[in-house]
Amino acid sequence: MGWDISVSERIYHKLANELLFKIINGTIPMGSKLSPCEGS
Secondary structure, three states, X not given: OOOOHHHHHHHHHHHHHHXXXXXXXXOOOOOOOXXXXXXX
């Protein structure tokens, strides 16, 4: 599990930015419940 913290932070920010981008562009309805279990 010896992940470098900066690497995991970068991945986290990348995912967060993609999610925000999709919401802004209306790809994901604002009212939808986002669950990591549901397939992408």
